[in-house]
Amino acid sequence: MLDEIFKASSAILNSLLTILNERKYHNGKEIVDVPLLSVFGASNELPEEDESLEALYDRFLFRYRLSYIQDDENFKNLLFREPEDFRPIASLPVSEIERLRKSANFLPVDPDVEIIITELRRNLQLQEIEISDRRWKRIVQVLKVAACSSGCPAVDRTMALLLQHMLWNLPEERETIRKTVFKLVVSGGTNTEKLRLDSEDLKTALNIALKNELPVGVVCDSCGEEFRLREKLELHHAACPNHSYTLKHEGNKQEANKQEANKQEANKQEANKQEANSRIYPYDNLVREIESLHERSGKKNTLSQSQREVFEKEFKTLAGRVNRVKQRLEEEKELLRNLMDANIWLSISDKNEALLLHDTGSAQLSGTEALIGEIESLLVLQNKEFRSGESISENFKSGDFRSGDFRSAKSGYSDPDAAKPKAKVQVPDLGSNAGGFMKGLGSRFKLR
Structure with a gap:
């Protein structure tokens, strides 16, 4: 045991480095073998930026920061027992x-x-x-x-x-x-929180794409530019944050004229539209009005074929990740507990913290599964050609869902990796490109 080890002279430090590295001591011209098993050092301060001290510090593998004695029994032993009375609980x-x-x-x-x-x-x-x-x-x-x-x-x-x-x-x-x-x-380092954030990003991107076509035309009252796509409107607002806007109500007039029985109601609606046309909206108010018009119109915007393909590919990748993590978490808890029970070097607090972290990940994953179901519902509504009665989420929850394919197990799809034995831990989840997917929403696919 070497106390205040970093205050030793340079000559002692050089000798100590040789002993630690090579288990040898240079006694003049004589080289003496040192039967060293372990060295313990203590210091009230860490080494400053000194090359020789840093080299010595690097040789001490285990590092502990000790506080004053907390346990009453140990405190009494320190005060009232002699060092000679100490008896180790184990010897080797x-x-x-x-x-x-x-x-x-x-x-x-x-x-x-x-x-x-x-x-x-x-x-x-x-x-x-x-x-x-x-x-x-x-x-x-x-x-x-x-x-x-x-x-x-x-x-x-x-x-x-x-x-x-x-x-x-x-x-x-x-x-x-x-x-x-x-x-x-x-x-294996799977970040269940990142899975949840990626799922939220994908759902947000899908909602934005579905609402990208504005329910009415929007005209910038400040510069006269007209907008039909929400994406273009948002870009304009980012460039000109102080501009205000008016709404152009078109199309409903023609529809009203076709309904001669409701001519009076149509005229009333036209009056309301003219009143709305005279209103000037700051951007935040405009956004709320557009959302309200979307809800009142009941119009279900649809994705183009290319959009649908991109979103389905992203969804399948994400759902596959969630499915694999879910299976891994379910399989590993008992294994993790058994391994920690056999590990004599871990403290009880270490074991409890590891199991708590596992349970937290499982709880986070449950919320992510709900998001996956919501994304699936939006995509199924968009894909009229999807098999009637089949549900991706049901297959996903039952374990029949295969990453990279929407088909259920009964449709004849076989996973070439299904028969392989599962490793105890997979490669850490590196995530999908959901973040880039959000950033490149306008470039990854063409919005209408």
């Missing part, structure tokens, strides 16, 4: 430590752990948290020893929870790293 002979080290060298690492570490490294780089290659190499060796000492046949993903104690350099990084590690371990 040196021969067993050496055996574990040798056995750990041959322990395999599960593919999902490789994915977690790779994604974690990329995530930390984006946050400008740099971890040396040497440190990553030793961290993996620590995970192997931890798994071997727990009697595990391989390094499973619950071992990756130990990374929270080995990656932070500054105390303020700890919570960020901890949350990132837990998210990656539970469900």
Whole structure:
């Protein structure tokens, strides 16, 4: 145990680095082997920007920030018991430590752990948290020893929870790293919140496309430009936010003339339209009036064939993602619990937090499934050629839905991946292009 380790002289630091790296000590011209098992250091301050101190700091894999004693019994032991009275609750002979080290060298690492570490490294780089290659190499060796000492046949993903104690350099990084590690371990890093946001984006884009054709013509009172598409109107407002608008009521007059029996009512409507034409709307009021006209007209706007194809493709991709995540969450909870029970290195709070994160993801996914159903309803209404009586959402909820195909299982579609054994964790969900889909609403397909 080395106290106030970062206040050592440069000569001591250089000797210590050699001992930690090579397990050797240079005593003059003599090189002495050091049978070192572990080194513990303590400091009241972190190293400043000093190359030699940073190199030493990098060698300490586990990092803990200790506060004052919280437990009353431990506090009494500190005050009223002698150090000689301490009895460890467990002991491990040196021969067993050496055996574990040798056995750990041959322990395999599960593919999902490789994915977690790779994604974690990329995530930390984006946050400008740099971890040396040497440190990553030793961290993996620590995970192997931890798994071997727990009697595990391989390094499973619950071992990756130990990374929270080995990656932070500054105390303020700890919570960020901890949350990132837990998210990656539970469900392979699938972001159920992102799935929900992508679903909301797709529904919004679909609603915008369906309401893109304005129920009446709109004329800019400031510059005289006329609009028939909501998209063009919004672009105009973005460029000229202070302009006001009037409405052009056309078409209803012809319809009224055809209904001679309702001639008087038609004249009344025409008077109302003329009154409306004289009204000038600021943009926010115009939007509310357009929404009201949409609702009163009862007109169901339709998508073009190209629009429908784009939205259906986006929907199938998103629904497939949700379906896969749902199956994964359902399958993994018991597995996750069993793996954590076998992991002797995790605290009770770590285990509870991981299970709580899993349950939170499941709850978020339920809301996303409801959004998927709403999007499906809008698309089915648009597609008159869709098979009568078949429901995408029913197939989706029953597990018959196949990503990338609207057909149900009874229609003869077979998924080539269905017979393959499921991996414990899939590649982290990288999301769809729903965000870009929203941004490129006017360019991805032609709105009427």
